[in-house]
Amino acid sequence: MRLPGAKTAKTFSRVLRARILGGALILGYHRVSTVENDVYQVCVSPENFSGQMQALRAYAYPISLSKLVQSLKQNILAPKSVAVTFDDGYADNLYVAKPILEKFDIPATVFICSGYMGREFWWDELDRIVLSSQADTRALRLPVGRTQFKWDPPRGSSEMDNPEAHRQFREALYHFLLSLDVEDQNHAMGLIRTWSGVSSPGIPASRAMSEEELLQLVDDGLIELGAHTSHHPMLPQLSFARQKEEIQSSKRDLETLLGKKIAGFSYPNGQVTVAAKPLLREMGFTYACTSLQDVVRPGSDLYELTRFWQQDVDGERFVKGLNRWLSMKVH
Ligand SMILES: [Zn+2]
Known part of the structure; x- marks a missing residue:
């Protein structure tokens, strides 16, 4: 996941500079x-993803991120x-994205x-629960550790069947959970x-890949894994110790x-910390991606690699983006 709206103010002047000095792109996807x-706006439809990959093959030079990092180091x-990169490792990366990546x-x-x-x-569980719960959300209080979640419906909307109140409730819960350590x-979950009374769906519709699925994902060598x-x-x-624990355990597993x-790492929600960069280097990571x-x-900082997050657009609009970012001549 990433936080929406994260973008450098200097993006466009830097793109212009890249036109003169030469640059490469790292594309970011989730699902x-x-x-x-798609409340978090993380999905690209299979049709659009196929169109985007077809265009990428036709108009650009797709290479693996590890090769791109190597080329950056050697200045070649x-x-x-x-x-192309994906964050989080949703199961659709294996069942839907991989065949398309193989095709092109x-x-x-x-x-x-x-x-x-x-x-x-x-x-995702939070969304599923909040969408299907019939529980009373008026004046909800969830005490967690030294803090608590407090929800009072917005003025004038005592009913949670008001879609705007419902959206605000979900967002408030999301931001509360986001602020907590694991x-x-x-x-809290x-x-x-x-509170919700909503039962587990067994195998959820949205989930991360299992160990077996990750092995299938990488079996032909086209896809590589990084830690997140x-x-x-x-x-x-997080404290320094907790950051270290979270990063190190994902690498080890x-x-x-x-x-x-x-060799690669992606900062959750794109959030780089001063402590994490030297830690990553010490642990043997050779690069890390931000949002x-x-x-x-x-010359780019290999521990703060920048990416362009892709929208759910067709191949034609995707090419316009590529063209803008790389100043390519597209016929
Ligand atoms: Zn993520």
Whole structure:
């Protein structure tokens, strides 16, 4: 996941500079799926993703992120180099995105939260619960640790069947959960489950890949994995020790699963911390991705690689974006 709206003010002047100096793109995706209500705006439909990959193959030079990083280090960046990345490791990356990537022979890197393998992410569970709960939301109080969630319906809307009040309620809960470390977050989710009266769906519709599915994802070598912490916390809110624990455990779990070194990291919600950068270097990561939008070029900070998050648009609109970012001549 990432926080919406994160963008550098300098993006466009930097794009202009890249036109002169040469630059490459890292594209960011989360899900290739069609869902009824994409509240976090993380889905690209299979049709649009296919159109985007077809255009990428036709108009650019798709390479893996590890090769792109190598090229940046050696200052030998091929023109129109573009790397594809996915954050979070949703199951649709295997069942929907992978066949499309194979069809157009486009490598990709998928950043995994090892504590969520095979499970539903808390933000998806929250949505599912809030959407289907019939529980009374008036004056809800959830005491968690030293803090508590307090909800009083907005003035003039005592009924939660008011869609705007319902949206505000979900957002308030989301931001409350986002502010918590993992233990308190689990505790809060337990309270929300009890309050809601909504039962578990068994296998949830939206979930992260299991260990077996991750092995299938990487079996032909087109897709590589990177780490994305164990539980997707907001790193800036954690102590140094907790940041270290979250980063190190995800690297260790993935290395144990694959039997090979994990070189890449993606900051949850794109949030870089001063502490995390030297930690990543010490742990043997060679690069890390943020959610800031910019082109990358020789000299870019390899521990703050910038990406362009992709929208659910067709191949034609996608090419316009590529053209703008890379100053390519598209006929
Ligand atoms: Zn994420």
